[in-house]
Amino acid sequence: MPRIKIDHNKCTGCRHCEIACSINHSGVANPRRARIRVFQEGNVFFPVIAGPFVDAACTSKLDIKIGDQVYDMCLLCRASCPQKPFFIEAETGFPLKCDFCGIPPNPSCVRWCNSGALELIDD
Amino acid sequence: MYGCTGRCLRVNLSAGKHSIEDINPELLRKFLGGRGLGVKVYSDEVDPKTDPLGPENKLIFVSGPLVGTGAITGASCNVVTKSALSGTIACAKTRGHFGAELKFAGFDMIIVEGKAESPVILSILDDKISLQPALESWGRTTSETEAVFKKNLADKWAARDTYLISIGPAGEKLVPLANIVNDSFLSVGGAGIGAVMGSKNLKAIAIKGSHSLAIADSARFVRVVTNLINKLNSAPLTSHSMSAWGSAFFIDLCYQKGMLPHKNFQGAAFTELTELKDIGTKALSNAFAMRSSGCFACPIACLKKTEVNNPFFKGKGMAPTYWAIGALGLNCGVSDLSTIGMANMICAEMGLDPIAAGGTVATAMELVEKGIADRDTLKLELRFGQGEDLLHALTLMATKKGHAKRIGKGGQALAGEHGTSKSFMGVKGLPMAPFDPRSIQGMGLHFATCNFGPHHLYAYTFIEEVLGVHEKSDPLSTDGKPELVKRYQDLAAVLDSLGLCNWPLMGVKFNNIVPMINSCLGTDYKADDLMKIGERIWNLEKLFNMKVGFDHTHDTLPGRFLNEPITDGPAKGQISKLDEMLPGYYELRGWNEKGEPRGDTLQALGLKR
Ligand code: SF4
């Protein structure tokens, strides 16, 4: 099944993927309407692709250690929840979720990601 | 309206009020937006004789129509004002994400007027516009300012989407060498604007928004952009060299061609530095762990971020770029990359322009070396090649501590005070970018004639003269140089006005970019139409400078370049043949022999004197 492989070491934080997604789904450029968002922590960027919408936040808080750095798990989590109000269409309040850009997968974000951080693989 | 938001935010700091205006679409048609629009509005509204640091001066932040749309490298916001260092019109370009966020906040342009009573931060967060006291961040460095502002935001997730442009201590203290810094580590090229922001008591602008930008033909736009990304990805300079080292990869090339300055342009960085291994790309990769960082929507990602942690300096910032290595390093005789890296980060933290600050320190060092000034008169130790002298001077200059106040006024003022103006290597009061005009003739002509002082980014002739990307042009010859310089000056005006970067030109031709512009904006420009707009903008800037009092006598280079041949390196024996090129350049521009646009030229461009 095709999947998107995300390589944090390659991501440059250019957010071209956000705009690709936004244009593909709504015809306009607006990162807040994208189903992929890129977060920065220190000098490292984390592309996060929208997962489920939930109306309650987790009861647990998690930290994750990668190398020497400790990250808040919420940063990497794909859910849109009251704790992390992303992936919600600003004007309508409608939740946004990655649809893999239709079938067969033809992810716009991958197409515009020039750094190789996003890659479509099939396994 | 496509691409643009069509709205302008006018903030009067004296009255503490703001208003939202519509932008006249006619102006966008004539001047595109970005730099062109900024310069047009600025020159209409501000008296050219105004004191740059007075409350009547204005400060304009303006993003081009392609910024934020996903057009490749559409990221830059232009800052237009009158330079506190040179008195010419100033237009500096931000990189990173601030420019795009300005558009998402719903504005193409912010006009800042007047002067706040006490330091403030202009905050534009999700349509809530307010002036907040800057007590906590005043006196702090640019990255601290950003951290403090974000810490005080109630919503930490919103803080992640907020971008800042700010001044450091140098701008607050009205040091003329100050510039503005955005995204907390990117110096906005062009000295003399930080002090203007400081004089308005405006510490920073914070911005976040969620407006959408309309695209005329989104299906075609996506196709064209995808195509351009693939082209850039297959061109060696953009896919490899720039991505790996950023502009620092020019060092090796310029070294081989004898273009790198050494010790205030007294020599070429060659004989005393025969070891390229100390300053070249290999050394850079060894000295710093670099992580690529891209401006908004940039497939090239030339920004190299790194971390420094040693007794002198601790923090994150840019690894040395070409300009840092040239201006802060070699031109001050310093070839130790880690010192240069620190100097560059100090500049970004303090809000000093690296090229202007480096040029000024180099001038001071020459005065000391020649025995014209010394430790006692400068109240500072400044010796060529001494890294700690450089770092010390930069910090003091920015904070006006000790007696570094005097050198903070810039190289021209300093050399003038000592009666040796010829030791100042600069044009129109601004220190030179680190290219020796004797070994790159076209760039030399551009340095002499540029409306913004000797700054390479306003005509990147380097792309032909050194890289030979589209056509080869011998850097030592004057053949065709007036034409080359005019073309690149106009082109830079177009790219700046649209909000694009110069670097895609290392991989694609301008003609390839035109369909991206048209599909995004719904226009049907030909490349020539755009070049004509670029020419109009260049002439408009020229007219402003003429009203300030600049004339053909200012279109020149320091005597050293015109009379003293380079003493060593591959370009040994060369001088700048400016006199050969200048008349042809004026002629091509349709200017008279005094460098003033002729009546018919202005008429053809739809401009008035
Ligand atoms: S695969 Fe498509 S829908 Fe999913 S994040 Fe990427 S561009 Fe958006």
Ligand code: SF4
């Ligand atoms: S386009 Fe690629 S490199 Fe750019 S932010 Fe998205 S994932 Fe990162």
